[in-house]
Amino acid sequence: GAGVSQTPSNKVTEKGKYVELRCDPISGHTALYWYRQSLGQGPEFLIYFQGTGAADDSGLPNDRFFAVRPEGSVSTLKIQRTERGDSAVYLCASSSGGGITEAFFGQGTRLTVV
Amino acid sequence: AQSVTQPDIHITVSEGASLELRCNYSYGATPYLFWYVQSPGQGLQLLLKYFSGDTLVQGIKGFEAEFKRSQSSFNLRKPSVHWSDAAEYFCAVGASNTGKLIFGQGTTLQVKP
Numbered sequence: 001g002a003g004v005s006q007t008p009s010n011k012v013t014e015k016g017k018y019v020e021l022r023c024d025p026i027s028g029h030t031a032l033y034w035y036r037q038s039l040g041q042g043p044e045f046l047i048y049f050q051g052t053g054a055a056d057d058s059g060l061p062n063d064r065f066f067a068v069r070p071e072g073s074v075s076t077l078k079i080q081r082t083e084r085g086d087s088a089v090y091l092c093a094s095s096s097g098g099g100i101t102e103a104f105f106g107q108g109t110r111l112t113v114v
Numbered sequence: 115a116q117s118v119t120q121p122d123i124h125i126t127v128s129e130g131a132s133l134e135l136r137c138n139y140s141y142g143a144t145p146y147l148f149w150y151v152q153s154p155g156q157g158l159q160l161l162l163k164y165f166s167g168d169t170l171v172q173g174i175k176g177f178e179a180e181f182k183r184s185q186s187s188f189n190l191r192k193p194s195v196h197w198s199d200a201a202e203y204f205c206a207v208g209a210s211n212t213g214k215l216i217f218g219q220g221t222t223l224q225v226k227p
Contacts, residue, residue: 042217
């Protein structure tokens with residue numbers, strides 16, 4: 001596609017439920033990143049994929065968070081047993097290389113846990 | 115620890131006035147520095163970046179930024195602000211091996227007519 005696509009754009013879920021957030025990167029981009037942006041804050045790094053593998057998952061806050069990218073393209077961020085503190089905008093970005101190259105961001109998924 | 119500080123949470127300027135948004139970073143190696151803009155309902159858009167070379171970098175929409183190693187700063191400037199520049203601005207430092215970005219808290223720019 002023309003840009004990074006994230007679905008859904010909004011997600012409301014009940015505390016304790018499981019959610020999946022999807023990211024379609026720019027075609028051909030090998031690097032994919034997930035960030036979380038809480039209200040009034042800058043984005044915080046969660047995880048980085050180079051191809052199919054998670055090269056750096058140091059930003060995942062705990063083991064309720066998991067992400068996959070099985071075919072090296074689409075990625076899914078999975079959150080188990082959601083908590084109200086997980087409410088945030090989840091941003092996905094992709095780039096053509098794994099080092100310092102321009103990353104293109106999607107518009108994000110706004111997750112609200114009630 | 116790597117970090118980015120944007121001291122001004124909120125700035126208001128009059129349309130046509132000049133603008134400077136401050137950014138200070140802490141990074142152990144050679145910093146790769148970025149400014150992004152985020153408009154309501156929009157994704158983050160790259161304004162400009164500094165990797166090496168000339169310390170004054172030009173970006174889109176008439177923005178520029180100057181890298182000052184001695185001050186660990188990368189301030190964003192624009193000589194004449196337009197109403198459409200009202201948005202949230204983020205400074206970020208990037209890790210050279212992964213491209214992972216560390217963002218500042220952001221500065222909200224309001225433009226008065």
